[in-house]
Amino acid sequence: xxxxxxxxxxxxxxxxxxxxxxxxxxxxxxxxxxxxxxxxxxxxxxxxxxxxxxxxxxxxxxxxxxxxxxxxxxxxxxxxxxxxxxxxxxxxxxxxxxxxxxxxxxxxxxxxxxxxxxxxxxxxxxxxxxxxxxxxxxxxxxxxxxxxxxxxxxxxxxxxxxxxxxxxxxxxxxxxxxxxxxxxxxxxxxxxxxxxxxxxxxxxxxxxxxxxxxxxxxxxxxxxxxxxxxxxxxxxxxxxxxxxxxxxxxxxxxxxxxxxxxxxxxxxxxxxxxxxxxxxxxxxxxxxxxxxxxxxxxxxxxxxxxxxxxxxxxxxxxxxxxxxxxxxxxxxxxxx
Ligand SMILES: [Zn+2]
Numbered sequence: 001x002x003x004x005x006x007x008x009x010x011x012x013x014x015x016x017x018x019x020x021x022x023x024x025x026x027x028x029x030x031x032x033x034x035x036x037x038x039x040x041x042x043x044x045x046x047x048x049x050x051x052x053x054x055x056x057x058x059x060x061x062x063x064x065x066x067x068x069x070x071x072x073x074x075x076x077x078x079x080x081x082x083x084x085x086x087x088x089x090x091x092x093x094x095x096x097x098x099x100x101x102x103x104x105x106x107x108x109x110x111x112x113x114x115x116x117x118x119x120x121x122x123x124x125x126x127x128x129x130x131x132x133x134x135x136x137x138x139x140x141x142x143x144x145x146x147x148x149x150x151x152x153x154x155x156x157x158x159x160x161x162x163x164x165x166x167x168x169x170x171x172x173x174x175x176x177x178x179x180x181x182x183x184x185x186x187x188x189x190x191x192x193x194x195x196x197x198x199x200x201x202x203x204x205x206x207x208x209x210x211x212x213x214x215x216x217x218x219x220x221x222x223x224x225x226x227x228x229x230x231x232x233x234x235x236x237x238x239x240x241x242x243x244x245x246x247x248x249x250x251x252x253x254x255x256x257x258x259x260x261x262x263x264x265x266x267x268x269x270x271x272x273x274x275x276x277x278x279x280x281x282x283x284x285x286x287x288x289x290x291x292x293x294x295x296x297x298x299x300x301x302x303x304x305x306x307x308x309x310x311x312x313x314x315x316x317x318x319x320x321x322x323x324x325x326x327x328x329x330x331x332x333x334x335x336x
Pocket of ligand 1: 100177178179267269312313314
């Protein structure tokens, strides 16, 4: 089952923001519709109903009250911070209001739609075993607020919403985006019911800073996931074996008890053709990207764990290829 929503697909250029992220979700959906084996069965693989309503109570299970209130009442300052649109002198950086067709504050609604899509994907995964949301994956957001282009942590919102509803007890968040899932790790550090795995670039953003702040506290980017797998530059050949080992380790740490749900943060910025400079230290080939996704999918399928997948990072026009090749493979299998 695939979920696509127009609100999460609005390009950043319409907000006057220069982040090279195209409308990936629509590109993926269009490519799937052009697949002759899928084109005639769209009603079997595409969800076309509404997204659930996400309110402050859903977000406050994850983010602090002041930040959630700002998101609903006065989001523009939070968006300037989250999307890093001010330089250290307070001048606009990669943002020009004169180029904007939409107000910056509208990005809060876009973030809520992303969270709603991930919540729905998690619900559908429980019903059907697998669901992919063409959005979401905002893994850098912490309890205090948004950062790194991530206004809310939609994965943790979805997990805690289902836990609050009594539909699941334990969850995994498996993050294969090129950047460390640091916000997710920080949010789940003291959560015994949510285990996290992150495989990511060993250096560069968000790890290119001292690990401790001036007050001696650990910076959020250095808070450990349950399993962290840092990959050094040039280490692409080790990536797939390291991921396979990491997944086994996660299962072992959890006492070999599979969770009730896994959310997979399927960033495509580890692809060699991704265009974001801060993701350039990891350059997996197209086939390695497919093997990566199938490794996670098959590991979870073997354990009979319902899996909700979200897009996360992916920059430039070629990132859609990564999702298309995976979804064509999976949908062909699942639809028989
Ligand atoms: Zn990323």
